Amino acid sequence: MARTALVVIDMLNTYEHEDAEVLVRSVREALPGIRTLLGRARAAGAPVVYVNDNFGRWRSHHGEILDAALAGRHADLVEPIAPDEDSLFVVKARHSAFFETPLSYLLDRLDISRVVLCGQVTEQCVLYSALDAHIRHLRVTVADDAVAHIDPGLAEAALRMMERNMAADISPSDRVAFEEDAET
Template identity: 70%
Template sequence: MGAAGTAVVVIDMINTYEHEDADQLLPSVRASLPGILRVIERARADDSGIEVIYVNDNFGRWRSHHDEILSPALRGPHADLVEPIRPDDASLFVVKARHSIFYETPLEYLLGQHGIHRIVLCGQVTEQCVLYSALDAHIRHLDVTVPRDAVAHIHADLADAALRMMERNMGADVTDSRAEGLFG
């Protein structure tokens, strides 16, 4: 099938890390950052038109837009985790308020308009937003890929269980960011 009809969805990586559980999350974000960057770079270098879509929490700022979320993260104490994977001019950006990338966002419509049937999920948090997004993608009949080295967690045991659930219960392809068939 190939990479046509595929999008990389970067979940909640534009972040100041000024929230509960941030101290537990940060080591895993640092460890997964190379994998996330690899997925994004591979998608951007692919000539088959893989979309890179950032879906990010609005942090309760209901009038926010892309720059109002990105700028504080780039000025914050953990800008080193944001700068390498920041959206480029070709990236799409969707703001969310809850765990799932689909919940009350225009993402499903956007994917349909772009003919996307496969999503590669990377970002954070494996046992929360990534898991719920994979489930919502599954019930929308989208193919889901999750590179295990490109998702960050708060609790390693719950992340491992979440990845097993995505693979077993949702038919997700749980793989590695270096995998040859990452995009289909």
């Protein structure tokens, strides 16, 4: 049986960076889709894994990262999708959720064969994470209404690349299934 995990990328964000205001607009649009995915994954009992930058704070852990994001200028974008007590958490330092993190090991231990990606930024961290999932022989789904971007043209190109080059399923959040199924 296939087992699916939801991977939430970089949504615990302080929005204190150069492209923040452009990104915030897109995050507001993606938030309903992310909430839909979280609800569907949790209802199905699928693992939810938050993978997040540490913002260069090398002594931080997931609680501190969440606290920093909730204390930031846009806590309203973080609070509705904050991890619950069952969520798993992986800290990353680079663009890919897999690069030098324990994510691959964690997914293997959970017997995951498919990942659903959501979060930010479509044309950067989501794209690189999809590629790394693909080369690890994981099936990839990206919920196109649950990813945020800085550059809309690059985001659209990234989604097309994921679909064509990585055989990713690009679907809206309300069509993404999390139930165990050999074909999903």
